[in-house]
Amino acid sequence: MTPKTHLPVMTAGVLVVLLAACGGGATDSTSGDGSTDDGADGSAKALQVVTTVAPITSITAAVAGDRAQINGLVPEGTNSHTFDPPPSAAAVLSDADVVFINGLQLEEPTKDLAEANMKDDAVLVEIGTEVLPEEEYIYDFSFPEEDGKPNPHLWTDPTWAIRYAEVIRDTLTEADPDGEATYAENFTAFEAQATELSDALRADQESIPEGGKELLTYHDAYAYFAKTYDWTVIGAIQPENFEDPTPREVAGLIDQIEAEEVPVIFGSEVFPSAVLEEVGNATGARYEDTLRDDDLPGEPGDPEHSWLGLMRYDYVTMINGLGGEATELAALDTAPAVPDDATYPQ
Incomplete structure (x- = not known):
């Protein structure tokens, strides 16, 4: 196994006006169903994998199947941009063979x-940087280039x-060569479902x-999605410092919505916004x-509790909200092809 590797980071952003929230918390070292560290055949310790936000946990579970015990650290419904892991997370990280962020x-x-707690032979992978060339980083008002923080929400784009x-x-596969065939098969199944979603x-x-196809959102999580699928992100409400926008910024947003005749403002289920209600009432x-x-x-454990279920829900909500009909998306089966026993802190 490659020694503790810290790959560069990745992200992106679109034409937003401001920024917002994502997801954060730690778990114990048992799997989601309370099983032990034994592998599927009970003869060997399963690969220990730690992940951060729930979409990454879900994708990891889809590929790993029963060859790994997966522990998410960031509780669903919290702000991953500001999440600070509790001290108890150190114990989970110290037992990890692989950490995906x-x-x-x-x-x-x-x-x-x-980095402070992982074993010497453990691997830390920053997936975004691994997949996204630096020249494709997207910077904007919420993620200004001078701060060096592109928008991190690649996972909202199936590609x-x-x-x-x-x-x-x-x-x-590198960490567990004996599982190569399983990981390849599970990846193929995930790729097929993600492609069906995209189609x-x-x-x-x-x-x-x-x-x-215009999005005005509470939080700009759709930058790469918009680029791939030819949408326009008009703006996002929450400022970079996570405080409410100023009255001047709200007034400018109202003018923009009226000028572009935006029919729907998309807020966050997790972060209610009085500002968005105000803008909606005004426009x-x-x-x-x-x-x-x-x-x-x-x-x-629910069939919809997956990356596929998350993205299908958002796409249906956006398309129906903008006057379309999401009939093919609604007909998709988004239950994971591989059973998901990962731990998701709530």
């Missing part, structure tokens, strides 16, 4: 804790989520009235407050 300074406190899964497959998205978004735009950045639908 998104990177690009999204989880710096967790990265620091991992990049597949790249995440490739890195996870290759890393797990359904492309088909359904054609039902949105011409010029209507006549409908306020849809149920989008999710990295809080998976349902509860751990």
Whole structure:
């Protein structure tokens, strides 16, 4: 196994006006179903894998299957940009063979804790940097280039989520060569489901009235998605410092919405925003407050509690909200092809 490796970080952003929230907390070292550290055949200790935000945990579980015990650290429904892991996370990290983080300074406190506590032969992988060339980083108002923090939300784009899964497959294979066939098979199944999701998205978004693929969100989590699928991110409400926008900024946003005739403002299910309600009331735009950045639908163990379920939910919400019909997306089966026994802190 390669010694403790710290790969560069990645992220991106779009034409936003401001920034927002994602997901954070630690777990114990048992699997989601309370099983022990034994592998699937009970004869060997399973590969110990630690992840951060729930979408990365879900993608990792889809590739690892029953050959790894996966512990998420960032509780769903919290702000991953500001999450500071508790001291108890050090014990989980100290037992890890592999740690997957998104990177690009999204989880710096967790990265620091991992570096201080990981075994000498453990591997730390910043998946984003691994897949995204630096020349493709997207900077904007919320993620200014001078701060060196591109938008980190690659996973909202299925084409990049597949790249995440490739890195996870290759890393797990290096750490556990005996599992190569399993990881390859599981990756292929995930790739097929992610591709079906992408195809359904492309088909359904054609039902949105011409010029209507515009997003005004609470948090800019759709920068790479917008670039790949030809949407426009008009702005995001929460400022870079996570405080409410100033009255002047709100007034400018109202003017922009009225000028561009934006029909819907997409808020966060986790972070209610009085500002978005105010903007909606002032402009006549409908306020849809149920989008999710990295809080998976349902509860751990539910069929919808997966990266696929998360993205299908958001795409359906956006397309229907903008006057389209998400019929192909609604018909998709988003239950993971591989049973997910990862630990998801709530």
